[in-house]
Amino acid sequence: MAESYRRSHWGHGLFVLPYLTVFAALLVFPLFWSVWLSLHKVDLFGSGRFVGLTNYARVLADPVFLQALRNTVVFVALSVPTLVALGLFCALALNRTTRATSFLRGLFFSSSVLSVATVTLIWRFVFIPGDGLIPMIFGQLGLQPINFLSTAGWSLLSIGVATVWWCLGLPMMLFLAALQQIPADLYEAAALDNASRWRMLTRITLPSIARTVMLVTIIQIVMQFQLFGQAQLMTNGGPSGTSRPLVMYIYEVGFVRWDVGKGAAASELLFLIILCAAMVQYIVSNRKAEG
């Protein structure tokens, strides 16, 4: 038995081969290819000569890249905490089994299944000057309407609002799953211990779901750094690039201007930024948990 188990050991690998093939072809190979591209001068007419780190130097010296980087960091800094906090709030509010909460869970999650085109269309209807929902509300209140999608500062915020609405379902569901893992008798013990609702939240609930908070935060950091569709469709990066995110910059450089080497360098930088941000979050959370 043990001998046959050892002999068939390598054969077991065949079970993961289909996945590994797809993973290698669509993720590992493009990653290394992109690194290769970023070190070469590549354009529409094919691969060119090796240029070392020149593409990286060009990207870092490009004020448009720096503006896109700043926009993206601001967007992540605004949207990720909002998604985590709002997701947690919704999960806490809906963490009970009644018909109403089941309906609301479904309702809040339903936005996640929409495509980016649908989401942006809905939010254009909300923000569009004149007939949009918000301008109408402003009008009703007698306030001066703001052109949210074409005013510097407001445009990025508007994309953030649409993104939070679109992406809220997943954090909420992950938090709900974590909350339902907390044994009910901990709350009963806390009730007998005279703990207020706030103390229960801060001393029992949050420490119990700390790992999920970290997971959701890292997932959202990774996802929101890759903002593209909403910005492309709602503001096209405007006005004056104030809502252009990094992925849009990469798209414009690589696929509009066909400076593929520079685009690849920018995408490698984005990859490094996401990796660092996720690592920092992971290390900080772990330290807090240990402390």
Place this chain on the structure above:
Amino acid sequence: MSASIEIANVTKRYGTLSVLDDISLSIKPGEFVVFLGPSGCGKSTLLRMIAGLEDVTQGTIAVGDQRIDTLPPGKRGVAMVFQSYALYPHMTVAQNMSFGLENIKVPKKEIVRRVRFAAETLEIAHLLDRKPQKLSGGQRQRVAIGRAIVKEPKAFLFDEPLSNLDAALRGRTRLELAQLHTRLGSTMIFVTHDQVEAMTLADRIVVMHNRKIEQIGTPIAIYRRPATRFVAGFVGSPAMNFIPVRNISQNGNGASIDTAGLGTLDAAFRLPAAFSSEGATLGIRAEDISVLPAGQPGIPLIVEVVERLGDRTLVYGRLSDGTRLTAEADGRSEASASDRLEIALDTSAIHLFGADGVAHHADGG
């Protein structure tokens, strides 16, 4: 500090499903009372109602002079030890024990004093900085008890706290709980389905069955003079033997009980006039049935299974009419399956149960 507990006409219903029906019970200050009953009899629900974790549908509960069934759990002055211990996993032992005191703003010095006292009492002072996942089952159990002690409650509530421990540890912890009760002198209510725990710990046992209290009494009274057939069958291991009665004729101070398997037995019963032999059952414990030496005439028993427990031997067999019976023989008994033994009954230890399940005892009770 210990207080009396007064449960008056308490009923618990979930919608149309009744879980407890008109329960009344008085517990004296400092008394150790055990709620004993099979799963689903409502004993844990009753305990949780005292703790405030379940609402009372009807009736009142008072601790000392204060009615508590309308108060939130933390304001009732009771502390509970859960079956799963319910320790806060991310807090150290010391934090687990002090959490409740911090919530009611007890001064820091006093918290430290009480935690130290409880930790020393339970011999867990060296564990105060550890988190629950680094503790063994027995240690967790002590921490859970410590968390209750620091509150200096008017009453302790234990919800099957020994059921997660292995047999050896359970025996030791049982002993320690009895010592703790003696030392603290607190009112304690202990829920269990384990009759050994009930018999060894309780000042009084409350036997519960089917939403109601079947009997309240000292362990010996419950064992020797069970009030109903359910109590007689539930308490005691092996379970009491039950033999169907064919007829009973009363004569003077006694009664002549006719059964198929045991023949006719004369015992000192004073049965009520209304007692009917219709549906009646005779009950006798294995220890009150003796195996006679070979050659001595008695009631024949064909042995099916023999359990040797060292100090005694349990003989499971069938009477001549096929009724099952368990008898207790000497630890050195050589009985084996298919043997035919002769047995004798101690008729003063016989119980009679009417069709309604109510018990009557051979000594005239």
